[in-house]
Amino acid sequence: MYPLFFSVSQKDIEFAEQIWDHFPADWAYLYSKSGELGAHMWDEIALKELPKAKIIVVFWSKNFATSGGCVKEAIQAAKLYRNGTLKPLIIRLDDYPLFWREGMSDDLRPVFDAVRVLADYRATEGSCTADMASRLIARMAEPFLHSDHPRMPRHDLVRALRHAMQLDKFTLAPSCWISGFNGVGRESIIREVNRDLAPNALGAVIEVNETTLPRQLLLRIESEVFGRDLDYLSGMIESIDENDVDSVVSAIERVFESGNYLILRHGRVVQEEVELPEWLDDVAKNLKPASRPKLYIVSQMPLAGQRLLKNRDVLVAFRVPTVDEQQLTEFCNQLIGYFDFDPHRWPDSEIARLVKVAAGNIGFLVALTRSASRMRDFEQIEAMLAQEDDRIAEAITVYVRWAFLQLKDYPDERKLLLFLNNVSPCHVLDLDIAIRPRRSILRVVSRLVDLGLVERETDEIYRLTPLLANRLNRELIQPELVKWIDEAQRIFCSQPFEVESKTQEGGHELVRLEARIQAALLSGGDGLPGAAKLFVSAAHWFQAGIRLYHASKWKHAYRLLRKAYESRGQFRDASRLEIDRYFCLAATRMRKYPESEECIARLNRDARSKPIAAFLQADLYEYRRQFLEAIEAYNLALDLNSDKDRRREFIYRPLIRCILSTRSPDFRRAEVVAKSYVNLKRTVFSLISLARVYLHWKYRGVQAGRDVPVDIDLLIKQAFRDLESYPGANAAPFELYAEEAEFTGDFTAALENMDQAIHMDPDRFQLRVVRWRLMAGSGRREFAEQALRELDAAKLNARFEAIWSSYVHSLAETYVRALLASGQRAALVNGFAPELQQNGELGRIISQSKH
Structure with missing residues (x-):
């Protein structure tokens, strides 16, 4: 079945084929492209395709008007349209009239009568261009991108949730906090519960995060639920305070009164482990119990600690677990039957592999099965399912890398992923404006939907699939993509958008405006579109600042985070803590040390934020190269965060780095920390940390006055084996091979291994940075001179332009070492990094490099 049917005269077939090429091949029926003999016979078309x-x-x-087959198709289409089973679009290829006129042959009346009916829905002006026709067809066809599939019923959880919310025989709690991993079916269970309570109720989904403020949420409700336009919303901004919680409560009550309910989905700025703001608790407290719930908050994080105790009477907490293997196997059979045209080819062993890799996650199983069902060769499926471990995070990472590899020859798809990673959610028309794809934007998006990397959130709005998005960051830092995104965001944020109908409900005007605000702030500029200036808030500065910080664009991150910091009074406790944390980190990297210390002092004054303050203090010491003080502070941070696994994960790595950076490292302490890191979470970072500790212990231990274990070679061999066998190791083993060769003085082998690492992971610029440092520190003049040549060439390479500023400080240090090693004046670094001449930074680099 083809959702689109192209009705065209043989004489105009070339125009239609040009349009057909813009869409996925299984979307549009065009008889010249059908590949079926006899498809020109109208009876076959009428019975098989058009209905x-x-x-x-x-x-x-x-x-068209004089083609017998086209006339029959138009007449049948008019009947189908009257019955409500078909939507028409008339593309006018010339100025031939749409309506019968006096003087025309009576033989033409039937086709004009049919076309008059169809034209009531939509028809273009005369002589429509191919580009305009493609855009109009794409707009009508966009709903087909909704990725439908069987749903897994979880009746036991539906009953349990209903029971948890029931206050008495006729009354349910007004709000509920639903936690659980992405992909376990949290929203599906919410909709099942409400289907029993109010079959026609619709759940409006709005994304919130730690930066969201009450008025911002209110505007989104008014726009997405009630279809308010920007003029209306502008008036609300001027009349409602930024922290008006009562207005949010009133809006949710109006959603309920209209027969619907609201779902607030905990989205991510960078990660989803950061608490949502406390003012949402006040919203829950002020909602009145009724015959069905009014508000759901969906989050990976459970409602815990003081917030759980404080809200237990007004905000029901419910967790959705993963699914057991037996249930998942039954559901996998349903999915294969739905996605695969030949489901009988699947042996039980392959179905069991899919289930094992999915590790109890429904959403991940759907993505795996959808992709696997399109493969005819089980060896290809084996490559996709390379990770058979039951650790779901590792399996998802392997799948994402596989999926991204499928896009190797599809630059538009890669660009769209990167754009959505920064600007999300986004309207499909805005994706078209930003990406400017060579093909139809629907063809680009459909490939990503099929791979499970992108999902259709609601009509015409898309976002990265949350289950997979966090694992995409590493794939999206390729230099050419990073260079492209900066320019694309600058161009996009200046583009106006048109609204087809002011009366159209849910026109997504605010979503489209906020996309431009995000793009403008992330591009590092101050130029906002005219309408956006009124809508930009401290929440936007905060969110963009966090994203820029994690992109290592510290100058722009510092500027925006400073604005948010100066407006911190608008936020509540959890959000203020995050502002202090990120502003401190950005200030440290901009060497604004007094500002960092001010943040740390404030955080230290509150017992709840002391664990964060200890980490920030350690980070500040490390950035100043005060490694002994940093070690002490990181140890304190570990003690204070003993019950928080995620925070400890971020502490272990820099702690090990600082221990190994001292002149006489405490290798036994480093080993204990590294083993704790591996036990906490087995990742490429933890495994390489342990292997590096053993390497340094072997080659630096005696010189540092430390006892070296007699079985150190065996320890190194085992650590290397664990790293090499890790599915996501990629280039990491070769980094260590190079490091070991450097210890032994074999710089030729060290460079060969670094070259191999770069070959395996060419888009990771940090590998090139390490290689240049290695050449500059080799003590060999020819390597130092080669490093200078390569650094000068890299500075002029447009491919690295967008990420250069994030690395220029460390590269300048390497450049100075290479100058000194090749017998040249260190002052020549002024020509390499003139941007560091301010504040005497280059002088400090030269001074440090000589000691």
């Missing part, structure tokens, strides 16, 4: 289509595209021209 099953959702949209008919009539390529209207003088040729």
